[in-house]
Amino acid sequence: MGKLKNIFVCEKCGYESPKWMGRCPDCGAWNTFVEEVKDTSKSNIASKIETQSMPKSIVNIKSSEYERLDTGIRELNRVLGGGLVKGSLVLISGDPGIGKSTLLLQTASNIASKYGKVLYVSGEESEEQIKMRGDRLSTSSPNLFIVSETDIDSIKKHVEDVDPVFVIVDSIQTLFNSQISSAPGSVSQVRHCSNELMRIGKGKNIPFFIVAHVTKQGELAGPRVLEHMVDTVLYFEGERTQEFRILRTMKNRFGTTSEIGVFEMRDIGLKEIYNPSEVFLEETNFNQEGSAVIGVIEGTRPLLVEIQALVSETNSPMPRRTAVGIENSRLSLILAVLEKKLRIPFYKYDVYINVVGGLNIEGTFGDLGLALALVSSATGRAFKLNRMVVVGEVGLTSEVRPISYCEKLVNEASKMGFENIVIPRRNMEKILNDNINSLGVSSLKEAISKVF
DSSP: OOOEEEEEEETTTOOEESSOOSBOTTTOOBSOEEEEEEEOOOOSSOOOOOOOOOOOOGGGSOOOOOOEEOOSOHHHHHHHTSSEETTOEEEEEEOTTSSHHHHHHHHHHHHHHHTSOEEEEESSSOHHHHHHHHHHHTOOOTTEEEEEOOBHHHHHHHHHHHOOSEEEEEOGGGOBOTTSOSOTTSHHHHHHHHHHHHHHHHHHTOOEEEEEOBOTTSSBSSOTHHHHHSSEEEEEEOOTTSSEEEEEEEEETTSOSSOEEEEEEETTEEEEOSOHHHHHTTTOOSSOTTEEEEEEEETTEEEEEEEEEEEEEOOOSSOOEEEESSOHHHHHHHHHHHHHHHOOOGGGEEEEEEETTSOOOOSSTTHHHHHHHHHHHHHTOOOSSSSEEEOOEEOTTSBEEOOTTHHHHHHHHHHTTOSEEEEEGGGGGGOOOOSSEEEEESBHHHHHHHHO
Protein backbone atom coordinates (compact mmCIF):
# COMPACT_ATOMS: atom_id res chain seq x y z
CA MET A 1 0.00 0.00 0.00
CA GLY A 2 1.25 3.50 -0.80
CA LYS A 3 2.72 5.72 1.88
CA LEU A 4 0.87 8.98 2.42
CA LYS A 5 2.24 12.04 4.15
CA ASN A 6 1.14 15.64 4.57
CA ILE A 7 3.20 18.35 2.89
CA PHE A 8 2.78 22.09 2.38
CA VAL A 9 2.86 23.50 -1.16
CA CYS A 10 3.24 27.14 -2.25
CA GLU A 11 0.28 28.15 -4.41
CA LYS A 12 2.43 30.61 -6.35
CA CYS A 13 5.40 28.53 -7.47
CA GLY A 14 4.73 24.95 -6.31
CA TYR A 15 7.57 24.81 -3.75
CA GLU A 16 7.10 21.89 -1.34
CA SER A 17 7.94 21.98 2.38
CA PRO A 18 7.44 19.42 5.19
CA LYS A 19 6.10 22.19 7.45
CA TRP A 20 4.10 25.36 7.08
CA MET A 21 6.10 28.51 6.36
CA GLY A 22 4.94 32.11 6.38
CA ARG A 23 7.16 33.16 3.47
CA CYS A 24 8.08 30.98 0.51
CA PRO A 25 11.89 30.71 0.22
CA ASP A 26 11.64 30.14 -3.55
CA CYS A 27 9.38 32.95 -4.83
CA GLY A 28 9.21 35.16 -1.71
CA ALA A 29 5.39 35.23 -1.53
CA TRP A 30 3.71 35.46 1.90
CA ASN A 31 0.93 33.21 3.25
CA THR A 32 0.74 31.03 0.13
CA PHE A 33 1.37 27.57 1.66
CA VAL A 34 -1.53 25.09 1.68
CA GLU A 35 -1.57 21.58 3.06
CA GLU A 36 -1.80 18.63 0.68
CA VAL A 37 -1.47 14.85 0.87
CA LYS A 38 1.34 13.26 -1.15
CA ASP A 39 1.84 9.61 -2.11
CA THR A 40 5.51 8.76 -1.49
CA SER A 41 5.43 5.09 -2.53
CA LYS A 42 7.85 3.95 -5.21
CA SER A 43 7.31 1.25 -7.77
CA ASN A 44 9.72 -1.70 -7.66
CA ILE A 45 9.56 -2.04 -11.42
CA ALA A 46 12.53 -0.31 -12.97
CA SER A 47 11.53 1.84 -15.89
CA LYS A 48 13.49 1.41 -19.07
CA ILE A 49 14.16 4.57 -21.02
CA GLU A 50 13.31 4.25 -24.67
CA THR A 51 13.44 7.16 -27.04
CA GLN A 52 12.86 7.60 -30.73
CA SER A 53 14.44 11.06 -30.86
CA MET A 54 18.06 11.78 -31.65
CA PRO A 55 19.99 15.04 -31.25
CA LYS A 56 20.39 16.88 -34.56
CA SER A 57 22.58 19.72 -35.67
CA ILE A 58 20.65 22.97 -35.97
CA VAL A 59 21.85 23.40 -39.56
CA ASN A 60 20.19 20.09 -40.53
CA ILE A 61 16.78 20.98 -39.05
CA LYS A 62 14.26 22.31 -41.55
CA SER A 63 12.29 25.38 -40.52
CA SER A 64 8.66 25.59 -41.52
CA GLU A 65 5.71 27.86 -40.94
CA TYR A 66 3.17 26.81 -38.34
CA GLU A 67 -0.17 25.62 -39.68
CA ARG A 68 -2.84 27.91 -38.30
CA LEU A 69 -6.61 27.72 -38.00
CA ASP A 70 -8.73 30.76 -38.80
CA THR A 71 -10.86 31.49 -35.72
CA GLY A 72 -13.33 33.55 -37.76
CA ILE A 73 -12.65 36.52 -35.45
CA ARG A 74 -10.13 38.91 -36.97
CA GLU A 75 -9.24 40.63 -33.71
CA LEU A 76 -8.52 37.28 -32.05
CA ASN A 77 -6.39 36.21 -35.02
CA ARG A 78 -4.40 39.45 -34.68
CA VAL A 79 -3.67 38.80 -30.99
CA LEU A 80 -2.71 35.16 -31.63
CA GLY A 81 -0.26 36.20 -34.35
CA GLY A 82 -2.33 35.26 -37.40
CA GLY A 83 -4.51 32.39 -36.22
CA LEU A 84 -4.62 29.38 -33.92
CA VAL A 85 -1.52 27.17 -34.22
CA LYS A 86 -2.20 23.43 -34.29
CA GLY A 87 -1.03 21.64 -31.16
CA SER A 88 -0.73 24.89 -29.18
CA LEU A 89 -2.01 25.56 -25.66
CA VAL A 90 -3.60 28.98 -25.19
CA LEU A 91 -4.39 30.20 -21.68
CA ILE A 92 -7.04 32.93 -21.42
CA SER A 93 -7.90 34.72 -18.19
CA GLY A 94 -9.91 37.70 -17.05
CA ASP A 95 -12.30 38.92 -14.40
CA PRO A 96 -15.60 37.06 -13.90
CA GLY A 97 -18.30 38.18 -16.33
CA ILE A 98 -15.87 39.91 -18.68
CA GLY A 99 -16.85 37.75 -21.69
CA LYS A 100 -14.33 34.88 -21.80
CA SER A 101 -16.94 32.14 -22.29
CA THR A 102 -18.78 34.26 -24.87
CA LEU A 103 -15.61 34.75 -26.92
CA LEU A 104 -14.70 31.06 -26.74
CA LEU A 105 -18.17 29.90 -27.73
CA GLN A 106 -18.15 32.20 -30.75
CA THR A 107 -14.68 30.91 -31.69
CA ALA A 108 -15.77 27.29 -31.24
CA SER A 109 -18.80 27.80 -33.50
CA ASN A 110 -16.70 29.42 -36.23
CA ILE A 111 -14.06 26.67 -36.22
CA ALA A 112 -16.73 23.93 -36.09
CA SER A 113 -18.46 25.39 -39.14
CA LYS A 114 -15.22 25.66 -41.10
CA TYR A 115 -12.90 22.81 -40.05
CA GLY A 116 -14.79 20.03 -38.26
CA LYS A 117 -15.60 18.78 -34.78
CA VAL A 118 -14.97 21.00 -31.76
CA LEU A 119 -15.20 19.81 -28.14
CA TYR A 120 -16.25 22.31 -25.45
CA VAL A 121 -15.51 20.94 -21.96
CA SER A 122 -17.14 22.91 -19.16
CA GLY A 123 -16.50 22.26 -15.49
CA GLU A 124 -18.54 25.22 -14.27
CA GLU A 125 -21.73 25.12 -16.35
CA SER A 126 -24.14 22.44 -17.47
CA GLU A 127 -24.82 21.59 -21.11
CA GLU A 128 -28.18 23.37 -20.85
CA GLN A 129 -26.57 26.61 -19.67
CA ILE A 130 -24.11 26.57 -22.55
CA LYS A 131 -26.95 25.79 -24.97
CA MET A 132 -28.85 28.86 -23.70
CA ARG A 133 -25.81 31.04 -24.33
CA GLY A 134 -25.38 29.43 -27.74
CA ASP A 135 -28.97 30.27 -28.68
CA ARG A 136 -28.36 33.89 -27.70
CA LEU A 137 -25.20 33.99 -29.82
CA SER A 138 -26.82 32.05 -32.71
CA THR A 139 -24.19 29.29 -32.55
CA SER A 140 -25.85 26.15 -33.87
CA SER A 141 -23.15 24.18 -35.70
CA PRO A 142 -23.77 20.38 -35.55
CA ASN A 143 -20.00 19.87 -35.23
CA LEU A 144 -19.89 21.67 -31.85
CA PHE A 145 -19.97 19.10 -29.04
CA ILE A 146 -20.62 20.13 -25.42
CA VAL A 147 -19.80 18.10 -22.31
CA SER A 148 -19.92 19.03 -18.63
CA GLU A 149 -17.03 17.16 -17.03
CA THR A 150 -14.27 17.74 -14.45
CA ASP A 151 -12.47 14.36 -14.33
CA ILE A 152 -9.31 14.57 -16.45
CA ASP A 153 -9.44 10.84 -17.30
CA SER A 154 -13.00 11.19 -18.62
CA ILE A 155 -11.96 14.23 -20.65
CA LYS A 156 -9.12 12.25 -22.24
CA LYS A 157 -11.63 9.55 -23.27
CA HIS A 158 -14.04 12.15 -24.70
CA VAL A 159 -11.20 13.60 -26.80
CA GLU A 160 -10.37 10.15 -28.15
CA ASP A 161 -14.04 9.37 -28.95
CA VAL A 162 -14.91 12.72 -30.59
CA ASP A 163 -11.50 13.25 -32.29
CA PRO A 164 -11.93 17.05 -32.46
CA VAL A 165 -9.84 19.62 -34.32
CA PHE A 166 -10.12 22.08 -31.41
CA VAL A 167 -10.80 21.73 -27.66
CA ILE A 168 -11.90 24.32 -25.08
CA VAL A 169 -11.53 23.66 -21.34
CA ASP A 170 -13.45 25.98 -19.01
CA SER A 171 -11.77 26.11 -16.52
CA ILE A 172 -8.49 24.50 -15.45
CA GLN A 173 -9.24 25.16 -11.75
CA THR A 174 -12.25 22.80 -11.84
CA LEU A 175 -10.41 19.76 -13.23
CA PHE A 176 -9.13 16.98 -10.99
CA ASN A 177 -7.41 13.59 -11.08
CA SER A 178 -8.96 10.98 -8.79
CA GLN A 179 -5.51 9.58 -7.92
CA ILE A 180 -4.45 12.88 -6.33
CA SER A 181 -5.99 13.43 -2.92
CA SER A 182 -5.93 17.25 -2.96
CA ALA A 183 -8.96 19.33 -3.94
CA PRO A 184 -9.58 20.71 -7.46
CA GLY A 185 -7.79 24.01 -7.99
CA SER A 186 -4.85 23.06 -5.76
CA VAL A 187 -1.28 23.30 -6.99
CA SER A 188 -0.93 19.53 -7.52
CA GLN A 189 -4.23 19.19 -9.41
CA VAL A 190 -3.64 22.21 -11.67
CA ARG A 191 -0.09 21.12 -12.45
CA HIS A 192 -1.06 17.51 -13.22
CA CYS A 193 -4.15 18.37 -15.30
CA SER A 194 -2.20 20.96 -17.29
CA ASN A 195 0.47 18.37 -18.05
CA GLU A 196 -2.18 15.92 -19.25
CA LEU A 197 -3.82 18.51 -21.51
CA MET A 198 -0.43 19.50 -22.94
CA ARG A 199 0.41 15.84 -23.63
CA ILE A 200 -2.91 15.34 -25.45
CA GLY A 201 -2.58 18.55 -27.47
CA LYS A 202 1.02 17.99 -28.53
CA GLY A 203 0.52 14.27 -29.17
CA LYS A 204 -2.62 14.61 -31.29
CA ASN A 205 -1.76 18.05 -32.76
CA ILE A 206 -4.95 19.56 -31.32
CA PRO A 207 -5.04 23.22 -30.24
CA PHE A 208 -6.40 23.80 -26.73
CA PHE A 209 -8.00 26.90 -25.23
CA ILE A 210 -7.76 26.79 -21.43
CA VAL A 211 -9.65 29.23 -19.21
CA ALA A 212 -8.00 30.23 -15.93
CA HIS A 213 -9.38 32.14 -12.97
CA VAL A 214 -7.79 35.32 -11.65
CA THR A 215 -7.18 36.50 -8.08
CA LYS A 216 -8.53 39.69 -6.53
CA GLN A 217 -5.28 41.38 -7.54
CA GLY A 218 -5.91 40.48 -11.20
CA GLU A 219 -3.18 37.83 -11.37
CA LEU A 220 -3.58 34.27 -12.61
CA ALA A 221 -4.76 31.97 -9.86
CA GLY A 222 -2.72 28.84 -9.23
CA PRO A 223 0.99 28.05 -9.61
CA ARG A 224 3.23 30.17 -11.84
CA VAL A 225 4.30 26.98 -13.64
CA LEU A 226 0.96 27.11 -15.49
CA GLU A 227 2.06 30.21 -17.43
CA HIS A 228 5.40 28.63 -18.33
CA MET A 229 3.82 25.43 -19.67
CA VAL A 230 1.42 26.98 -22.17
CA ASP A 231 2.39 28.55 -25.50
CA THR A 232 0.23 31.68 -25.32
CA VAL A 233 -1.26 33.69 -22.44
CA LEU A 234 -4.14 36.06 -23.21
CA TYR A 235 -5.76 38.47 -20.78
CA PHE A 236 -9.27 39.83 -21.28
CA GLU A 237 -9.55 43.23 -19.60
CA GLY A 238 -12.23 45.86 -19.19
CA GLU A 239 -15.02 46.83 -16.84
CA ARG A 240 -18.27 44.87 -16.76
CA THR A 241 -20.16 48.17 -16.60
CA GLN A 242 -18.48 49.37 -19.80
CA GLU A 243 -19.18 48.04 -23.26
CA PHE A 244 -15.59 47.86 -24.54
CA ARG A 245 -13.30 44.86 -23.94
CA ILE A 246 -9.59 44.61 -24.75
CA LEU A 247 -7.84 41.30 -25.38
CA ARG A 248 -4.12 41.59 -24.64
CA THR A 249 -1.26 39.12 -25.20
CA MET A 250 1.01 38.52 -22.21
CA LYS A 251 3.05 35.69 -23.79
CA ASN A 252 3.14 34.25 -27.30
CA ARG A 253 5.60 31.70 -28.68
CA PHE A 254 4.15 32.06 -32.18
CA GLY A 255 3.90 35.84 -32.53
CA THR A 256 4.33 39.22 -30.94
CA THR A 257 3.18 40.12 -27.43
CA SER A 258 2.37 43.74 -28.23
CA GLU A 259 -0.89 43.32 -30.18
CA ILE A 260 -4.33 43.99 -28.74
CA GLY A 261 -7.84 43.14 -29.89
CA VAL A 262 -10.76 45.47 -29.24
CA PHE A 263 -14.33 44.22 -28.80
CA GLU A 264 -17.71 45.66 -27.89
CA MET A 265 -20.05 43.63 -25.70
CA ARG A 266 -23.59 43.47 -27.08
CA ASP A 267 -26.70 41.37 -26.45
CA ILE A 268 -25.81 39.06 -29.34
CA GLY A 269 -22.19 38.59 -28.19
CA LEU A 270 -18.86 40.29 -28.78
CA LYS A 271 -18.55 42.53 -31.81
CA GLU A 272 -15.14 43.29 -33.29
CA ILE A 273 -13.95 46.90 -33.42
CA TYR A 274 -11.87 47.36 -36.56
CA ASN A 275 -11.22 51.09 -36.03
CA PRO A 276 -10.67 51.62 -32.28
CA SER A 277 -9.65 55.26 -32.71
CA GLU A 278 -13.10 56.13 -34.03
CA VAL A 279 -14.77 54.37 -31.11
CA PHE A 280 -12.53 55.86 -28.43
CA LEU A 281 -13.08 59.38 -29.80
CA GLU A 282 -16.81 58.98 -30.48
CA GLU A 283 -17.96 61.10 -27.53
CA THR A 284 -14.98 63.47 -27.45
CA ASN A 285 -15.87 67.15 -27.08
CA PHE A 286 -12.91 69.03 -28.52
CA ASN A 287 -11.52 72.32 -27.19
CA GLN A 288 -12.45 71.54 -23.59
CA GLU A 289 -9.99 72.46 -20.86
CA GLY A 290 -8.16 69.49 -19.38
CA SER A 291 -8.78 67.28 -22.44
CA ALA A 292 -6.22 66.22 -25.05
CA VAL A 293 -6.13 63.60 -27.80
CA ILE A 294 -2.95 61.55 -27.79
CA GLY A 295 -1.55 58.94 -30.15
CA VAL A 296 -0.19 55.57 -28.98
CA ILE A 297 1.04 52.41 -30.70
CA GLU A 298 -0.34 49.02 -29.65
CA GLY A 299 1.61 46.38 -31.52
CA THR A 300 1.40 47.43 -35.17
CA ARG A 301 -1.79 49.42 -34.69
CA PRO A 302 -1.85 53.21 -34.17
CA LEU A 303 -4.57 54.38 -31.77
CA LEU A 304 -5.91 57.82 -30.95
CA VAL A 305 -7.46 58.18 -27.50
CA GLU A 306 -8.63 61.02 -25.30
CA ILE A 307 -6.89 61.70 -22.01
CA GLN A 308 -8.64 63.87 -19.43
CA ALA A 309 -7.07 65.74 -16.52
CA LEU A 310 -8.82 67.37 -13.56
CA VAL A 311 -6.73 69.60 -11.29
CA SER A 312 -8.63 70.77 -8.20
CA GLU A 313 -7.30 72.93 -5.36
CA THR A 314 -7.25 71.30 -1.94
CA ASN A 315 -6.33 72.17 1.64
CA SER A 316 -5.24 68.63 2.44
CA PRO A 317 -1.56 68.24 3.45
CA MET A 318 -1.47 65.10 1.26
CA PRO A 319 -3.07 65.93 -2.11
CA ARG A 320 -4.55 63.01 -4.03
CA ARG A 321 -3.02 61.54 -7.18
CA THR A 322 -5.48 59.27 -9.00
CA ALA A 323 -4.72 57.84 -12.45
CA VAL A 324 -6.89 55.47 -14.49
CA GLY A 325 -5.29 54.12 -17.64
CA ILE A 326 -1.70 55.27 -17.02
CA GLU A 327 0.92 54.37 -14.45
CA ASN A 328 1.03 56.46 -11.28
CA SER A 329 4.82 56.61 -11.54
CA ARG A 330 4.53 58.25 -14.98
CA LEU A 331 2.05 60.80 -13.63
CA SER A 332 4.37 61.63 -10.73
CA LEU A 333 7.26 62.16 -13.15
CA ILE A 334 5.29 64.58 -15.35
CA LEU A 335 4.02 66.51 -12.30
CA ALA A 336 7.57 66.85 -10.98
CA VAL A 337 8.79 68.25 -14.33
CA LEU A 338 5.90 70.74 -14.48
CA GLU A 339 6.51 71.92 -10.92
CA LYS A 340 10.26 72.33 -11.43
CA LYS A 341 10.32 73.88 -14.90
CA LEU A 342 7.00 75.76 -15.10
CA ARG A 343 6.56 76.63 -11.41
CA ILE A 344 2.99 75.28 -11.29
CA PRO A 345 2.23 74.49 -7.60
CA PHE A 346 0.72 71.02 -7.98
CA TYR A 347 1.55 70.33 -4.32
CA LYS A 348 -1.67 72.13 -3.36
CA TYR A 349 -3.86 70.47 -6.00
CA ASP A 350 -5.64 67.13 -6.22
CA VAL A 351 -4.90 65.56 -9.61
CA TYR A 352 -7.17 63.07 -11.40
CA ILE A 353 -6.30 61.45 -14.75
CA ASN A 354 -8.55 59.27 -16.90
CA VAL A 355 -7.97 57.60 -20.27
CA VAL A 356 -11.36 57.44 -22.01
CA GLY A 357 -12.55 54.01 -23.18
CA GLY A 358 -10.80 51.88 -20.55
CA LEU A 359 -7.50 51.57 -22.44
CA ASN A 360 -4.32 51.14 -20.39
CA ILE A 361 -1.49 53.16 -21.93
CA GLU A 362 2.02 51.76 -21.74
CA GLY A 363 5.21 53.50 -22.78
CA THR A 364 5.97 57.19 -23.21
CA PHE A 365 3.85 58.14 -26.26
CA GLY A 366 1.35 60.09 -24.16
CA ASP A 367 3.78 62.11 -21.99
CA LEU A 368 3.40 65.41 -23.86
CA GLY A 369 -0.37 65.10 -24.16
CA LEU A 370 -0.66 64.34 -20.43
CA ALA A 371 1.49 67.37 -19.55
CA LEU A 372 -0.56 69.71 -21.76
CA ALA A 373 -3.85 68.37 -20.35
CA LEU A 374 -2.58 69.01 -16.80
CA VAL A 375 -1.51 72.56 -17.68
CA SER A 376 -4.85 73.19 -19.39
CA SER A 377 -6.84 72.08 -16.34
CA ALA A 378 -4.58 73.90 -13.87
CA THR A 379 -4.81 77.22 -15.76
CA GLY A 380 -8.42 76.82 -16.91
CA ARG A 381 -7.49 77.44 -20.55
CA ALA A 382 -8.45 75.41 -23.60
CA PHE A 383 -6.17 74.80 -26.58
CA LYS A 384 -6.26 77.38 -29.37
CA LEU A 385 -5.54 74.77 -32.07
CA ASN A 386 -8.68 73.10 -33.38
CA ARG A 387 -8.90 69.26 -33.57
CA MET A 388 -5.37 68.62 -32.32
CA VAL A 389 -3.42 65.42 -31.57
CA VAL A 390 -0.37 65.42 -29.30
CA VAL A 391 2.42 62.81 -29.23
CA GLY A 392 5.87 62.87 -27.68
CA GLU A 393 8.02 61.80 -24.75
CA VAL A 394 8.93 64.29 -22.03
CA GLY A 395 12.36 64.05 -20.39
CA LEU A 396 13.35 65.12 -16.88
CA THR A 397 14.83 68.36 -18.22
CA SER A 398 11.47 69.16 -19.93
CA GLU A 399 12.84 68.37 -23.42
CA VAL A 400 10.48 66.66 -25.88
CA ARG A 401 12.17 63.51 -27.13
CA PRO A 402 11.42 61.72 -30.43
CA ILE A 403 9.24 58.62 -30.56
CA SER A 404 9.09 55.60 -32.85
CA TYR A 405 6.37 55.05 -35.48
CA CYS A 406 5.55 58.77 -35.50
CA GLU A 407 4.65 58.70 -39.21
CA LYS A 408 2.01 56.03 -38.50
CA LEU A 409 0.40 58.24 -35.87
CA VAL A 410 0.45 61.25 -38.21
CA ASN A 411 -1.27 59.24 -40.96
CA GLU A 412 -3.85 57.92 -38.48
CA ALA A 413 -4.62 61.47 -37.28
CA SER A 414 -4.98 62.63 -40.88
CA LYS A 415 -7.29 59.71 -41.68
CA MET A 416 -9.48 60.55 -38.66
CA GLY A 417 -9.91 64.13 -39.86
CA PHE A 418 -7.67 65.98 -37.41
CA GLU A 419 -6.24 69.32 -38.52
CA ASN A 420 -3.15 69.69 -36.29
CA ILE A 421 -0.65 67.38 -34.66
CA VAL A 422 2.11 68.32 -32.21
CA ILE A 423 5.16 66.04 -32.49
CA PRO A 424 8.83 66.11 -31.42
CA ARG A 425 10.94 68.30 -33.69
CA ARG A 426 13.37 65.48 -34.49
CA ASN A 427 10.47 63.45 -35.95
CA MET A 428 9.62 66.21 -38.46
CA GLU A 429 12.22 64.96 -40.96
CA LYS A 430 10.27 61.78 -41.80
CA ILE A 431 6.79 63.34 -41.99
CA LEU A 432 5.56 63.57 -45.58
CA ASN A 433 1.81 63.99 -44.98
CA ASP A 434 0.52 67.33 -46.31
CA ASN A 435 -3.11 66.77 -45.25
CA ILE A 436 -2.43 67.73 -41.64
CA ASN A 437 -0.53 70.63 -40.05
CA SER A 438 2.47 69.16 -38.21
CA LEU A 439 4.03 71.28 -35.47
CA GLY A 440 7.49 70.28 -34.25
CA VAL A 441 8.50 71.16 -30.69
CA SER A 442 11.74 70.53 -28.81
CA SER A 443 10.73 71.52 -25.27
CA LEU A 444 7.71 71.60 -23.02
CA LYS A 445 7.70 75.41 -22.88
CA GLU A 446 7.70 75.62 -26.69
CA ALA A 447 4.78 73.19 -26.89
CA ILE A 448 2.78 75.24 -24.37
CA SER A 449 3.44 78.48 -26.26
CA LYS A 450 2.18 76.93 -29.53
CA VAL A 451 -1.01 75.30 -28.27
CA PHE A 452 -2.31 77.96 -25.87
